[in-house]
Amino acid sequence: xxxxxxAATRDEIxxxxxxxxxxxxxxxxxRELGIVRDVLVDDRDGVTVVVTxxxxxxxxxxxxxxxxxxxxxxAGFGNAKVRTTYSPAWTTDWIPESARAKLxxxxxxxxxxxxxxxxxxxxxxxxxAPPCPCCExxxxxxxxxxxxxxxxxxxxxxxxxxxxEEFKAI
Amino acid sequence: xxSPAPSxxxxxxxxxxxxxxxxxxxxxxxxILGHRLSEWCGHGPILEEDIALANVxxxxxxxxxxxxxxxxxxxxxxxxxxxxxxxxxAVEFRNCQLVELPKGxxxxxxxxxxxxxxxxxxxxDALAKSTNAELAAIAVKSLKEARYHVRxxxxxxxxxxxxxxxxxxxxxxxxxxxxxxxxxxxxADEIDAxxxxxxxxxxxxxxxxxxxxxxxDVLDRATLTTPNDVPRLPRARGGRAGAxxxxxxxxxxxxxxxxxxxxxxxx
Numbered sequence: 001x002x003x004x005x006x007a008a009t010r011d012e013i014x015x016x017x018x019x020x021x022x023x024x025x026x027x028x029x030x031r032e033l034g035i036v037r038d039v040l041v042d043d044r045d046g047v048t049v050v051v052t053x054x055x056x057x058x059x060x061x062x063x064x065x066x067x068x069x070x071x072x073x074x075a076g077f078g079n080a081k082v083r084t085t086y087s088p089a090w091t092t093d094w095i096p097e098s099a100r101a102k103l104x105x106x107x108x109x110x111x112x113x114x115x116x117x118x119x120x121x122x123x124x125x126x127x128x129a130p131p132c133p134c135c136e137x138x139x140x141x142x143x144x145x146x147x148x149x150x151x152x153x154x155x156x157x158x159x160x161x162x163x164x165e166e167f168k169a170i
Numbered sequence: 171x172x173s174p175a176p177s178x179x180x181x182x183x184x185x186x187x188x189x190x191x192x193x194x195x196x197x198x199x200x201x202i203l204g205h206r207l208s209e210w211c212g213h214g215p216i217l218e219e220d221i222a223l224a225n226v227x228x229x230x231x232x233x234x235x236x237x238x239x240x241x242x243x244x245x246x247x248x249x250x251x252x253x254x255x256x257x258x259x260a261v262e263f264r265n266c267q268l269v270e271l272p273k274g275x276x277x278x279x280x281x282x283x284x285x286x287x288x289x290x291x292x293x294x295d296a297l298a299k300s301t302n303a304e305l306a307a308i309a310v311k312s313l314k315e316a317r318y319h320v321r322x323x324x325x326x327x328x329x330x331x332x333x334x335x336x337x338x339x340x341x342x343x344x345x346x347x348x349x350x351x352x353x354x355x356x357x358a359d360e361i362d363a364x365x366x367x368x369x370x371x372x373x374x375x376x377x378x379x380x381x382x383x384x385x386x387d388v389l390d391r392a393t394l395t396t397p398n399d400v401p402r403l404p405r406a407r408g409g410r411a412g413a414x415x416x417x418x419x420x421x422x423x424x425x426x427x428x429x430x431x432x433x434x435x436x437x
Contacts, residue, residue, distance in 0.1 A: 056315060057232025086236065087307030089314060127321075144218040145318050146225040154218070170314045 013039050013047060016075045023063045024149045025167075027106045030064055034094025037085055047072060047080040052090045055150040092169045103167055109133045109155065111169035130166050132157035142166075188364045189302070190245045191264065192371060194254070195361075195410055197237035198265035201255055202418070203286060204230035205425055206273050215276050222322055226283070229315045236308055256429035260419045261412040268351040268406070270418040277340035280326045282348055285385065287320035289355045292380045296372035305370065324388050331392025342394055349397035351406040356381070359410060 017039070020030045030036050030051070038050040049068055053061045065082040072080040092111035095103075100110035109130040129140040137159035144154045145168070152165045207227030214220025238251035268286060273279050294316050297309035330341040358366075358374040365371040389396050407413075429435075 053232075055229060055232060056236060056311060057228035057230070059228070086311050087303070089307065089311040144222060145322055146218070146222040148221075150225060150228060168318070170318075 010039050010041055012075075013041065013049075013072065013077060016071050016077070017049070017068065020064070020067050020071045023060050023067070024151070025103070025106070025108070027102045028095075028099050030068065032095065032099035032102075034090060034092075035064065045081075047077050049080060049082050050085055051082055052085050052088075054090050058150055060149075090170075092167065095167075104133045107133055107164060108152065109164060109166040111167045114169045129155045132160060132162065133164055134162050135160040186361070187245060188361045189370065190241055191361045192365055193237050193241035193244060193305075194264040195266075197234045197241055197251075197254070198263050199269050199286075200230040200234035200237065202263070202265045202421065203269035203283075204228070204234060205421060206269065206271075207279075207283075209273050210279065219276070219326075223279070226319050226322065229319065233308070233312045233315070240304060240308070252429065256426045260414050260422055263412065263414065263418060263422075264410055265414075265418075266351070266354045266406075267409040267415055268348065268354065270409075270415060270421060271348075271351070272417055274344065275340060277330055277337065278344040278347070280323055280330060281341055281344040284320070284323035284327050284388070285348060285352055287316060287323045288381055288384045288388075289352075289377075290316045291320050292377045292384070293372070296377060300371065301369035327388050327394070328392045331389070331394040338393070341392075345389075345394060346397050350403055353405045354407050354409055357407060357410075361410070 014031065014036075017031050017036055018029050022028050022030055022033050022035075025033070033054065035051050035054065036049060037052050040048040040050065042048070049072075051061075051064065051068070061084075068082055069080050072078075091114065093114065095111065103110045109132070112128070112130050127142065129142045131138045132140050132155075135157060137157055139158040141156050141158065142153055143156045143163070147154045147165050151168055153168050154163060155166050156163050204227045207223045207230065210220060210223040211227075212220065214223055234255070235251050238254045242249040242251060242254055268282060271282065274282075291313065294309045294313040298306055298313055300306040300309065327341065330337045332338075356374045356378045362371060362374055366373045386396050406415075
């Protein structure tokens with residue numbers, strides 16, 4: 001069923017997007033991740049969802065676009081389109097507190113504060129690892145900036161001896 | 171009576187679209203270096219490095235996709251990022267020669283990556299202020315990624331240089347081989363000049379001192395000797411105009427064969 005766009009409200013579409021989960025981090029919706037930047041409803045052009053990629057090379061972005069279009073079609077908003085924008089650049093600051101708690105409960109340390117842009121000479125400075133999401137210990141270290149997906153790094157907890165992933169702050 | 175011979179006036183060469191040229195330079199550096207990094211997938215010396223190099227390669231390929239897509243739009247001939255990546259010949263590629271050199275051993279790959287990453291951070295930091303809003307947005311996004319790339323390659327340089335004798339020897343040898351490819355990164359031509367005049371791109375000469383000091387700082391801490399600026403072999407040049415080493419053709423043969431064997435295929 002294709003619904004008349006006159007009845008389509010932005011809030012209804014946002015509610016549908018709340019049910020579209022990120023394929024790599026399935027406890028967060030695409031809205032909670034901050035990927036959805038805008039929803040445009042136009043009688044002539046239909047529904048357009050504006051998204052921004054987390055990382056330039058994120059292989060999940062095509063899946064996310066497909067999932068958004070499918071979910072909207074299932075809810076009666078056929079022919080929805082997804083448009084990509086790069087500005088402003090995605091930042092983990094857009095992930096709300098409620099979503100950070102979900103990440104932690106899932107075993108992924110939520111992103112911390114973004115390292116300040118304090119000049120190029122500070123580039124090589126090692127950064128602080130986040131507290132362990134399992135035992136809360138601050139006695140942790142970053143093992144590698146690169147993990148199973150572009151958005152995660154690999155850390156190690158010296159207290160409980162548990163490796164864990166961190167959602168990188170960018 | 172014979173009519174006078176028509177005077178032969180060669181048609182002026184069309185002026186290249188400077189922004190199209192420049193976007194290919196940015197995109198091709200990333201496409202080719204990303205491909206070289208992908209060659210390490212499954213071959214890294216330790217699992218963390220295997221994953222790290224694949225991740226950096228993926229970021230670079232993602233940036234290349236965005237930049238070459240924009241290049242195709244600027245050109246206005248209906249070519250998208252895939253057409254540019256898979257259906258141009260080696261002479262049409264605009265990457266610097268540094269990125270096309272074979273991956274070598276791990277020390278060579280890390281040293282090349284470090285020299286490029288520092289250049290990338292310095293360049294993107296300047297491009298973030300471009301008067302072209304779309305290019306500035308891409309630079310801001312890419313800079314976030316370039317910052318952790320250089321943190322990784324810089325830290326690896328410290329571990330290789332200030333490590334065992336064998337590590338030190340290999341990375342010092344890699345630097346000696348790579349050094350003559352670095353002046354090309356800062357060699358500006360008329361394309362750069364035209365775009366710099368309108369504030370689209372920075373003046374490359376202003377970036378060189380930053381690169382020098384960042385590179386030298388890490389090499390000093392890694393107990394490595396910064397190579398002599400007068401290299402044994404001539405400095406590499408010409409990549410931005412399509413002059414490449416023999417290595418690029420071999421890389422392209424592998425990268426392009428599937429797309430060329432099955433034109434128009436989708437999967």
